[in-house]
Amino acid sequence: MFSARGVPAVWKRFSSSSTTTIVTKAIPSKTHLHAPLPDSAFPKGYVLTGLHCGVKKKPELLDLAVILSTSSRPTSAAACFTRNAFKAAPVVVSQEVLQRNGGRARAVVVNSGCANAVTGKQGMEDAWAMVRATDTLLPDPQSASETLVMSTGVIGQTLPIAKILEGIRAQVPSGARTLGSTFQAWERAARAFMTTDTFPKLRARTFEINGKTYRLAGMDKGAGMIHPDMGPPSGQLHATLLGCILTDAAISPRSLQSALTYAVDRSFNSISVDGDMSTNDTIIVLANGAATTAGEPEIDEERDPQAYETFKQELTSFAADLAQLVVRDGEGATKFVTVTVDGAPTYKDAHAVASRISTSALVKTALFGEDANWGRILAATGSIPLSQPLEPSRVNVSFIPTDGTAPLPLLVNGEPEKVDEARAKEIITQEDLEIKVELGLGSESAKYWTCDFSYEYVRINGDYRT
Amino acid sequence: MFSARGVPAVWKRFSSSSTTTIVTKAIPSKTHLHAPLPDSAFPKGYVLTGLHCGVKKKPELLDLAVILSTSSRPTSAAACFTRNAFKAAPVVVSQEVLQRNGGRARAVVVNSGCANAVTGKQGMEDAWAMVRATDTLLPDPQSASETLVMSTGVIGQTLPIAKILEGIRAQVPSGARTLGSTFQAWERAARAFMTTDTFPKLRARTFEINGKTYRLAGMDKGAGMIHPDMGPPSGQLHATLLGCILTDAAISPRSLQSALTYAVDRSFNSISVDGDMSTNDTIIVLANGAATTAGEPEIDEERDPQAYETFKQELTSFAADLAQLVVRDGEGATKFVTVTVDGAPTYKDAHAVASRISTSALVKTALFGEDANWGRILAATGSIPLSQPLEPSRVNVSFIPTDGTAPLPLLVNGEPEKVDEARAKEIITQEDLEIKVELGLGSESAKYWTCDFSYEYVRINGDYRT
Structure with missing residues (x-):
């Protein structure tokens, strides 16, 4: 890993007179933490892609992910956001979309390489532009935005928004569309989340409620500036850890939010790489009900507390798995x-x-x-x-x-x-x-x-x- | 500095297959931060020494300091101690001595190399043994202990108390006494405070109150586990930073404590090397009145608020100087x-x-x-x-x-x-x-x-x- 990046120039300055050579401990390889999964492991009713649009310099690095729910049932959405006072533009925009829609959203757009944080009015305009461009990809688009947005990378620089919008717009049916639902599609989306991560973080599992089988899949990223403290949208906000969890269960928006808040406290809010809380930390969950039939009611904590409790515990355990991957990949971590x-x-x-x-x-x-x-x-x-x-x-x-x-x-x-x-x-x-x-x-x-x-x-x- | 310590064995383990050599930045030399001072710069009425008694392995490293007030006037003492719940034995003992004596003490004994922290009953006995051995060195010893004690070094190991007591007892007038009041004596005491410090931290200055000249001198140590949060003895306690400030002014015990508490908040409690608070952090100040005549009243905040204010500001500015030396010598610091x-x-x-x-x-x-x-x-x-x-x-x-x-x-x-x-x-x-x-x-x-x-x-x- 060292040789790939070379010796930083700033240390080289000293090489003529006063350098010292130290032998450092090798960082364990993390590649075994990422393995292929069967396509059938992933929740139904989602299409995804990850691509290179040009935020990052190297063309082989993916930097844009688009995730769409194609379910015919309503899709519930919930999120926990950073409590940092300097909330990045995508955090502010995603909160607003969620609140306007009463906890419904059908799409997520993510870029890596630039955090769009501390970017003033331009940053807000850029985040909204990403949302609106993604809205147009949805089947049967509504007048209100239904896209949540996340960004990660350097703070204080504006996005190369033209490149990002071009990347999103390529996903229209008549364009160079790469959206899909295979393992490869999920994996490319997970790769587009990465910054200093050394492997894509993607997991899937199935669970049962009342004898019926549902699927959960999720991806996250983070290796540094990791000490999240995230709360629900209405709370006082703080957190760069990004995560997106998708399920084909059907659950009411308020119950999805309360389950996520509980899960995040016991997973993403209980990890630390360096003790620094980011301006961008965001965990989003979508539940599109694609594994249910049209007349089936959504899981709700009041209507069926036991089903809700099962869902909450599954989500918490799954979130803890995803959160631990971030620590495993902590910047420079050997333990x-x-x-x-x-x-x-x-x-x-x-x-x-x-x-x-x-x-x-x-x-x-x-x-x-x-x-x-x-x-x-x-x-x-x-x-x-x-x-x-x-x-x-x-x-x-x-x-x-x-x-x-x-x-x-x-x-x-x-x-x-x-x-x-x-x-x-x-x-x-x-x-x-x-x-x-x-x-x-x-x-x-x-x-x-x-x-x-x-x-x-x-x-x-x-x-x-x- | 690297070569003096060599390459740690633990990294060497990896050298056969997977090491990487990096070129690191040289740490600036700090030696210019320590320079000789004239003997006359130091407060009157103190004798000091620093010696090697055997806590540290290398015989050239000093590990025991003894400081005595020889003034014929009463000596006031005040201290701020760590707020850590795991207060080391010397912290507990020094608090008790100060409280029993109503803010009077005439001696300070300090060892480096072992913190005597989390050492149970044995640790308490050892700290008291250091206090009592030092008491016997005082001119005209009283029945109540008048010595404050500080330790710094590794946590969880008991002191080699026999070696320490032998070192203290050598200072009796009939022994191999090295106590003195020259710059060399002050400097040896400062060296005996050091652990990972790269230079002894010793400063002196004069100040005036109502036209009379007084002297302040002090030494401190600390390079790691530096993020103190210290309060007066009566408060809830937390902080390894050790400091000892000595003056030949005369000030009442309560005013010395309130001036020190104010000064510590704006100096030692406002520095950080690594964000870790120690179990041993202690700042002690003694004021022996040796520059005053027998009938002269002690400075007191109620009796003469203006004189008190002058003293407090001088102490704060001096404490900030000493505190900044610790950051200058922060472990590995280049900035x-x-x-x-x-x-x-x-x-x-x-x-x-x-x-x-x-x-x-x-x-x-x-x-x-x-x-x-x-x-x-x-x-x-x-x-x-x-x-x-x-x-x-x-x-x-x-x-x-x-x-x-x-x-x-x-x-x-x-x-x-x-x-x-x-x-x-x-x-x-x-x-x-x-x-x-x-x-x-x-x-x-x-x-x-x-x-x-x-x-x-x-x-x-x-x-x-x-």
Whole structure:
């Protein structure tokens, strides 16, 4: 990976007099995390494509995805958006489309390479232009826009909008249309989401409600500026993580939104690569009912709470899978670490402690160095105020190996264990690891997923725009 | 610096099949930040030493400092301690000494190499043993302990207490006493504070109150796990940054504490190297009145508010100087960056935004890469909730060069400027830089000092204990 990008020019400046050569750790290949799926695994009633329109320089890199629902039933849409005060234009526009339509939308358009964030009035016009151009591709287009838009890439630069519109308009039936519903079509759409990602993130699964089978498929992207905090459209907004989940189940707009809000808290809002929250983070879900018949009612939390609960849990579990892929592909990551916090007085406390450990530069560099420096875990745990004071003598910390061997207690009731350093090293040299912290203050728990902090992270982010 | 430590063994493991060689940027030498001072610059009535007692392996590294007040007037003491829930034993013990004695103490003992943190009952016994051994060195010792203690280094390991006590006891008048009041004595004490520091941090200055001259001198240490949040002893506690400030002025214990609390908020609590708060952060100040005569009253905020105000401002400015030295020596730092936030509704808001920008991994890696990626500054600014919602159209961001040339506006009223990238590069390639953010919501402001995030930071912290 290094050689593909070469040595950044800025370090070269020093090469005449004062450089030092260091040998860095290789980043594990992530290619095995992407494998072909049968066409039948994907939800019915969607056509997709991914193409190169010219936002990115290299012609082999895809930068535009178009996703359309072709279902004859109404398509429900829900989304969670970044809570950042500097919401990018596509975030503002997608919120408005959703609100105007009462939670109905049939299309999603996505570009990578440029975030269309902090781009003023021009940015808003460009985002609306993407929406309107995509609207025209829908079967039986309505007067109100039915397209949601997402962008990811550099902040503060305007989109090459003419190229993007040309790319969208090529998808009209009379044009060079590449929309399809095969695995290849889904995969090209997923590739068009990518920025510093090293592999496309695409997953599909089936689930059952009341004996009927439905499908869920989704794609996401993200490798840096990953520490989302997303809420429903009506809330105060913050998050560059983009995700799009599609299902052929039928569910009412309000129930789709409440299921998504629950799922995002326990998936995308519980991952961190670098602790930085983006201006663009967006997760969209569409439910087009293509697997149901015309008269069948939509799933709704009041009408059929049990069906709703099943759907919500399926969505949450699927979202967690997609979210974990982002951490696996974290910029420069060599480790995948699950942080579990148990025994908290509230879920918020558990989530806050797990987040603090997951974002500590000292914990993350120790993980990269494969140094079982658990003191840094403790320091991070103690550094944030909780709703109830932390009592050090109740705290337990352990490493849980992922190979099924016995956990290794590091701190028991606030007192350090005589740690077998060889055993600790054995656990920490594995690619996957779980850190478990028990606070002893209550019964709430939270999980967070994070990665380590490597030379490669610094290299990627010191040299992103050049 | 790299060659002195060699290539960490953990990266070497990969050298057979998959290493990559990268050329890294040289870390600027910091030696010019430490220069000799005349003996007369230091406050009267103190004797100090720094020695090697054996906490650190290499015999040339000092690891124990002893500081005694020899003044015949009462010595006031005040301190700010970490707010981390896992307070190290020396923090707990120093708080107790200060409280028992109503803000009087005459000695400080400090070890580096081991933090005596998360060390249970043994740790408490060891910290008390250091205090009692140092008490016996004082002229005219009292029954109550008058020594404050600080430790810094690895967390979760117990002190080699026998070696430390031997080192302290060597300072009895009949022993191998090295206590003195020359520049060399002050400098050895400062060296004994050091862990990953690359130079000893020692400063002295004089100031006047009501026509009389007093002296202030201080030393501090810290290069990593630097993101202090310290409060007075009575408050809820959090912060490894150690500092000790000594003056020969006479000031009442309560006024010394309130001046220190004010000063620490605007100095040590406004710096960040890596965003990690330590279990040991402690700043101690002693005022021994050695420059005053026996009948002269102590400065007190109620008795003489103007004298108190002068003292408080001198202490704050001096503390800011000492705090900035820590950032200059930040682990792996190649940049010294001042973050100024103006136009906030409250000081807390201004401080929170400045802190968020100062700890953003993306902002810090861009600074290392000398990439004027101001979008990351914006994303960080917008990512935390303020007491009043941020209005993007009121926000201004600029780079202020430190060479006196014109500022470079990047964002004006929420709209991006057409930035002259060559000029931006010119500013960002300087070692010193100021980032200014104007929120347009009020009149409060705060300053923060931070550094960049380099390969060297990752190397130091991936390999700290080995």
